[in-house]
Amino acid sequence: MVGNINYTVIYVLAIVIILILESTVEGFSPSLSTLRNVQHNRIPHLRSTNGDADAKLPAKEKRQQTTSHESVQARAGRLGGGSDELTTTLEHFGDTAARKRVLILCTGGTLTMSNDPSQGGSLAPVQGALTKYLQNMREFTDDPEMPEIVSHEYTPLIDSSDMGPGDWALIAEDIAENYYYFDGFVVLMGTDTMAYAASALSFMFQNLGKPVVFTGSQIPLREPYNDARKNLIMAVIFASSDTVSEVTIFFHDRLIRACRATKVNTSKLLAFDSPNIEPLAEIGINIEERDHLYLPPPRGAFRVRTEMDTRLITLRLVPGFDDTCIIHMIKAARETHLKGLILQLYGTGNMPSLKDDLVHALSDATAAGVCVVVTTQCHTGSVLLGHYATGQALIKAGTVSAGDMTLEAATAKLAYLLGRGDLKIDEVRDLMGVDLRGELTPKDQISPPPLASSYQKAIFQKNRSRTY
Numbered sequence: 001m002v003g004n005i006n007y008t009v010i011y012v013l014a015i016v017i018i019l020i021l022e023s024t025v026e027g028f029s030p031s032l033s034t035l036r037n038v039q040h041n042r043i044p045h046l047r048s049t050n051g052d053a054d055a056k057l058p059a060k061e062k063r064q065q066t067t068s069h070e071s072v073q074a075r076a077g078r079l080g081g082g083s084d085e086l087t088t089t090l091e092h093f094g095d096t097a098a099r100k101r102v103l104i105l106c107t108g109g110t111l112t113m114s115n116d117p118s119q120g121g122s123l124a125p126v127q128g129a130l131t132k133y134l135q136n137m138r139e140f141t142d143d144p145e146m147p148e149i150v151s152h153e154y155t156p157l158i159d160s161s162d163m164g165p166g167d168w169a170l171i172a173e174d175i176a177e178n179y180y181y182f183d184g185f186v187v188l189m190g191t192d193t194m195a196y197a198a199s200a201l202s203f204m205f206q207n208l209g210k211p212v213v214f215t216g217s218q219i220p221l222r223e224p225y226n227d228a229r230k231n232l233i234m235a236v237i238f239a240s241s242d243t244v245s246e247v248t249i250f251f252h253d254r255l256i257r258a259c260r261a262t263k264v265n266t267s268k269l270l271a272f273d274s275p276n277i278e279p280l281a282e283i284g285i286n287i288e289e290r291d292h293l294y295l296p297p298p299r300g301a302f303r304v305r306t307e308m309d310t311r312l313i314t315l316r317l318v319p320g321f322d323d324t325c326i327i328h329m330i331k332a333a334r335e336t337h338l339k340g341l342i343l344q345l346y347g348t349g350n351m352p353s354l355k356d357d358l359v360h361a362l363s364d365a366t367a368a369g370v371c372v373v374v375t376t377q378c379h380t381g382s383v384l385l386g387h388y389a390t391g392q393a394l395i396k397a398g399t400v401s402a403g404d405m406t407l408e409a410a411t412a413k414l415a416y417l418l419g420r421g422d423l424k425i426d427e428v429r430d431l432m433g434v435d436l437r438g439e440l441t442p443k444d445q446i447s448p449p450p451l452a453s454s455y456q457k458a459i460f461q462k463n464r465s466r467t468y
């Protein structure tokens with residue numbers, strides 16, 4: 001009898017805990033209205049939520065609001081039509097439970113574009129074109145090995161230059177809301193700001209356990225020769241992978257970590273590089289995956305935090321600059337509550353040691369609570385503050401090193417950490433130097449560039465060993 005009561009109590013407690021978890025863990029459970037809104041497949045294995053009037057719910061209002069703590073900027077984005085419109089349900093997938101499920105969220109970019117006579121013939125996104133194309137893509141509809149896909153186009157589709165933190169937050173929230181319904185996610189967007197957006201999502205997701213693959217193209221999908229089709233197909237394939245549990249970019253035969261990516265070319269199809277770590281996978285006749293580079297599976301509950309503090313300035317120094325202009329700019333920005341200053345300096349993080357006033361302006365900014373981060377103008381390699389005497393002044397001024405982070409990752413990480421609201425400025429400074437999502441090579445693993453004397457020693461050793 002007593003044993004029975006104990007079991008009942010444990011059972012009731014377990015239900016209560018599950019209910020509490022459901023209500024507190026973001027993304028734990030999609031909205032019931034979504035679940036109940038069962039639609040019937042019109043196209044086997046492929047559905048789109050566009051053009052279905054019954055499915056349309058009001059676009060998200062959430063993102064138009066300011067977030068709870070006052071330091072964070074209003075983050076209204078330009079994208080409309082969040083995935084509240086999605087009609088995906090578990091019943092929807094009932095007949096094909098064995099297949100992987102991938103959600104494609106399309107924001108626009110060249111992939112979706114066509115020459116628009118009303119814009120003087122310039123390229124502009126065409127709403128609905130991707131959806132229509134996908135419906136006829138035999139690669140997805142006919143191949144039982146391919147994942148089942150659901151696509152969603154935001155309204156309006158936009159160029160990625162028009163996207164910002166509000167739009168990134170919308171995408172992250174849509175992924176979180178559909179997290180438990182899909183095995184992976186593809187985000188289609190323009191290439192110009194893809195590395196920023198994808199880096200931002202890397203930080204917004206804590207304990208991500210599924211692949212999120214960004215892709216786009218340099219040539220529109222509608223052109224007979226394009227890079228859009230294969231980028232799209234491979235992104236979907238990687239989004240159904242069991243081993244990828246991080247945000248990545250698939251572009252031109254390479255899967256790269258999002259927070260290591262940078263756009264390097266305006267015209268070649270190889271538009272992205274991962275300068276400081278190798279691609280996670282490369283596609284030739286075979287797929288060469290570098291499993292050892294993948295982030296390990298998460299150890300905690302998935303969570304999304306979309307607040308970003310955008311009161312940042314990025315400053316690229318050029319030799320011979322007039323430092324009074326820069327000092328005035330920093331002072332003026334501080335009056336408008338500057339929170340972060342990212343300096344793009346020379347080589348390992350050097351700037352002229354003789355510009356005392358500038359160093360003072362930086363240490364004043366630091367003392368006033370601004371996080372000053374030093375990045376390098378070099379494409380490859382790391383900041384090593386103090387390797388040269390000129391960098392010592394920066395250490396004394398309280399600046400922090402971005403290590404080998406890309407500018408995109410450094411800005412996204414700083415905006416994310418400042419936006420968290422629960423971190424003190426000293427914690428933000430410390431965390432800038434901690435590897436959170438694979439964006440940074442830990443300091444102790446970066447060796448300073450060898451000096452000539454060590455080359456001489458090495459050559460001497462080699463010659464000596466040859467004589468024996």
Ligand SMILES: NC(=O)C[C@H](N)C(=O)O
Pocket residue numbers: 108109110111158159160161189190191192193216217218219
């Ligand atoms: N290739 C592209 O997608 C470039 C385009 N301007 C964009 O970023 O939206």
